[in-house]
Amino acid sequence: MNSIISSVKGTRDFYPEDMAIRTWLYQMVKEVSEVFGYSEYEGPFIEKIDLYAAKSGEELVKEQAFVFEDRGGDLISLRPELTPTLARMIAQRQKQLVFPQRWWSFGPFWRYERPQKGRTREFFQWNIDLLGTDSAVSDAELITVCAYFFNKVGLSPDEVKIFVNSRKLMDQILEELSISPELKQDIFRLIDRKEKLSPSAWKDYADNLGLSEQQFEGLKSVLNDKELWKRSEDLVTVFETLNTIGFGDYVVYDPQIIRGLDYYTGIVFEAKDIDKEGRSILGGGHYGNLVGDVGGDPLPGVGFAMGDVMARIILEKYGCLPDFASSTADVLVTVFDEALFNDSLKIASELRNAGIKTICFTEVTKFQKQLKYASRIGVPYLIIVGPDEKEAEEVTFKDLNNRTQENLKRSEMVRIIKEKLA
């Protein structure tokens, strides 16, 4: 045990039961994306560091990327996010693509961070973007995709909520409070921290930024104003659209949603557990110009990303994960003795040719051991071929769950088993 080389910090081993969950999640994401007419795409897992230099938050690249030098001396990064890659891919074909484009992806990402709950160094992320449109209804569509996904996997509006705000509205508020644009990032951070700090600590934070008493009070009352969204045309449209479509229950206005990434320019949103337990499940928003930094023509859009780590935590918490069969085989063929080994192998082959997932025991051992093995790995059905069965041109077909068994004619075996499995 001591000699086993440990896995890389922050990575996860996907044992079959974990892989089943990951695959299931991918299926859900795929079905939701495609029912909205989005096309799947994928980029490289490694990129030149330059791609990220201009974009993203600086910290994301400078401090959280896995960077190495290749043999040619270029600095290469394991991708910490997909948006810059998407921007490049779009920019390269900007002249030939018909907009709006609807794209989605599900793949691995790496960030060199300290692992904790809901956060690993290697994780999977669902990215979905609607490109080349500036309308608030587009923003509403992406939020609908979120809600649709939650609904599909069985997370109710009593369990998760999508919190929505508008960067544009917040900009306007800051202007009205006469807060200088240079302070904008700091104020956004201040807003972001309100929940995490005690009231007095939060006040200290504000004082340190140089907010006047008047500005501080103004900001505070704005953040408590649940009706503030009515001042934003975009937000009004978003909420109206969602109510029309019927997913309004999932959505709630929250003036404290800001989002860290600075390329968001309009609607921003993130989904969280209703009691705000843990980190957000997904986050996204409207960006004014996706491809500007990689040399394309200005192109707006809206999109979000969902990480698999937090998604699994929430799905587990609310019991939304289906029961996955412990074995992927439906039938196990036992081996009676050396003389009948070939008969078992042939029967197994016959079943496989008919598309039935079949395991054949590969050694001659005590029957009890084979039966126990079948039971332990969770195969539902057993085929027994002994001298009696061979003589009668039959097999014994045993249902391990019901503990019943019957004899099947060899000629009818495949047909009957297929019926049972249907």
Added chain:
RNA sequence: GUGGCUGUAGCUCAAUGGCAGAGCUCCGCACUGUGGAUGCGGCGGUUGAGGGUUCGACCCCCUUCAGCCACCCCA
């Protein structure tokens, strides 16, 4: 990058500074063509790693690694 908690058998956990244990799992047998039960037996450990204090360390100290949690940031 900062701080806190935790590392003992495959798993869950015990052991006042004094012989490293239990339950579960696993394997074997009782059981020569029928599993989960029961009984009996067995395998299993450099106590995460390295150093120090001590007659003696799972226990105290230092270092390091890993996991978890929070900050930061974000999926």
